Amino acid sequence: MHNKKMIVLPFMAILMLSVVGVAYAHWSDFIKIAGYAEMGSLTLAFDPDEILGCVDNEPTLPVPKDVAWCDVYYDPDSYVYDEHTDKYGYKVLVFEIYNAYPQYEVNLVTVVPHNIGTVPLVITDFNMWDPTGELEFVWTTPPPASPAYGYFWKDFDGDGVYDQDTEEIINVKIVNFVGVQLDPCESTKGEIDFEFKQPAEECHHYYFKVELVGIQFNKAP
Amino acid sequence: MFLATLIAASVMGVTFAHWSDFVTVEGYAEMGSLTFGFTRIAAEWDSEDYEGYPPEKDTGNGVCVLSEEETDVHTLKTVYKLLTFTITNAYPQYWAINKFTLDNAGTIPLCIHSVVLTLPPGFSYVEDPNFPGARFYVYDARPMLIYEIWLYKEPEDYGPGWEIQPPWMFPGPYGDVYGVRQLYSNQIDPCSELLTEICVYFYQDAEECHTYEFSIEIEGIQWNKHP
Numbered sequence: 001m002h003n004k005k006m007i008v009l010p011f012m013a014i015l016m017l018s019v020v021g022v023a024y025a026h027w028s029d030f031i032k033i034a035g036y037a038e039m040g041s042l043t044l045a046f047d048p049d050e051i052l053g054c055v056d057n058e059p060t061l062p063v064p065k066d067v068a069w070c071d072v073y074y075d076p077d078s079y080v081y082d083e084h085t086d087k088y089g090y091k092v093l094v095f096e097i098y099n100a101y102p103q104y105e106v107n108l109v110t111v112v113p114h115n116i117g118t119v120p121l122v123i124t125d126f127n128m129w130d131p132t133g134e135l136e137f138v139w140t141t142p143p144p145a146s147p148a149y150g151y152f153w154k155d156f157d158g159d160g161v162y163d164q165d166t167e168e169i170i171n172v173k174i175v176n177f178v179g180v181q182l183d184p185c186e187s188t189k190g191e192i193d194f195e196f197k198q199p200a201e202e203c204h205h206y207y208f209k210v211e212l213v214g215i216q217f218n219k220a221p
Numbered sequence: 222m223f224l225a226t227l228i229a230a231s232v233m234g235v236t237f238a239h240w241s242d243f244v245t246v247e248g249y250a251e252m253g254s255l256t257f258g259f260t261r262i263a264a265e266w267d268s269e270d271y272e273g274y275p276p277e278k279d280t281g282n283g284v285c286v287l288s289e290e291e292t293d294v295h296t297l298k299t300v301y302k303l304l305t306f307t308i309t310n311a312y313p314q315y316w317a318i319n320k321f322t323l324d325n326a327g328t329i330p331l332c333i334h335s336v337v338l339t340l341p342p343g344f345s346y347v348e349d350p351n352f353p354g355a356r357f358y359v360y361d362a363r364p365m366l367i368y369e370i371w372l373y374k375e376p377e378d379y380g381p382g383w384e385i386q387p388p389w390m391f392p393g394p395y396g397d398v399y400g401v402r403q404l405y406s407n408q409i410d411p412c413s414e415l416l417t418e419i420c421v422y423f424y425q426d427a428e429e430c431h432t433y434e435f436s437i438e439i440e441g442i443q444w445n446k447h448p
Contacts, residue, residue: 028334028442029257031323033304033419035435037368039427040280040310083430084310117429119280119312184280217278218268218314 258300
């Protein structure tokens with residue numbers, strides 16, 4: 001009996017080696033797919049090559065005046081550079097209105113957003129707000145209508161309800177922009193107009209922001 | 222002494238004297254070859270080629286290039302071992318497809334045995350178990366879903382302008398008519414090709430100006446060892 005076991009052992013070893021040998025020896029070949037995906041950029045900026053300007057209604061008054069005035073400039077801290085296109089621009093356009101008074105109208109006539117990225121974009125909306133929380137903004141004719149109209153108001157009496165006669169501070173009109181698709185390197189020119197209303201306070205400082213919203217073209221409504 | 226001489230002579234005599242003849246079996250085994258590779262790019266198109274899916278543009282681009290030639294010594298057929306899929310200027314919801322051929326340039330049939338995705342450090346993936354081909358959801362370190370890769374058999378040799386929609390626009394879970402089909406286990410006979418597609422689709426959390434890399438290794442083994 002013992003001898004029979006001794007005879008079987010080498011066969012088992014050979015069998016095991018054979019199995020292992022087959023497992024390692026099957027023929028195979030490999031191929032490879034290497035994938036590289038370089039993402040583009042979506043960069044909306046104000047065009048620094050555009051001459052900035054604002055005009056007001058004082059030269060057109062029955063008796064022309066030069067009382068209030070406006071300064072417009074790009075915020076140097078908002079400089080933005082797109083490494084794909086080698087283009088640059090500014091994210092923030094600052095306008096400062098001095099010595100304003102009720103019925104004073106001022107128009108920013110050369111607001112030029114520029115697509116300096118590599119992906120087409122569509123301007124879909126404006127966000128308008130007062131960072132201090134003093135003023136609230138309401139659209140009367142919202143985008144995508146062009147012109148779009150709205151106004152800032154201040155809740156003087158604290159009742160949370162807008163009173164047209166006593167609480168309207170600044171009327172806003174925006175021409176162009178919304179719905180405009182800007183392919184890379186394209187820009188569009190629009191206008192933002194402001195008119196100060198009678199409830200505006202003397203010696204007061206109002207602060208508000210207008211944000212243009214641009215989204216990738218294939219997500220536009 | 223005499224006896225010893227007699228015995229020795231007897232032994233030699235017997236040795237020389239018995240009748241004998243021989244036949245010989247000579248064996249020659251010429252082994253075949255298993256050479257697996259790419260041979261051609263059949264078509265390339267992307268989401269911007271389809272009217273009405275979103276606005277037609279020419280912004281992104283996806284191009285495949287073949288390299289690393291290998292010629293099978295038996296068939297003298299040349300295949301490429303590396304397919305490089307380069308997508309440029311991609312953006313969320315952009316997808317790019319390339320159709321190419323997997324070829325058997327050797328002399329024995331082979332089967333697609335495995336598809337293995339490798340990603341750079343910090344990235345991970347989840348494979349869709351229900352997808353007929355290989356479908357990998359790729360996440361970055363945040364972890365956010367960045368893109369997905371489809372790799373599947375696509376037997377129809379079509380391309381842009383053939384009025385055929387992307388596979389996921391066909392009816393059925395993954396397209397029953399011209400849609401995706403399983404890649405694993407496909408057998409490719411010598412001198413045959415398998416039309417295959419790769420699709421990369423980007424999600425909204427893909428980051429601007431980033432470069433994403435991946436590597437997929439496809440193994441073909443002798444058909445009689447599969448699976």
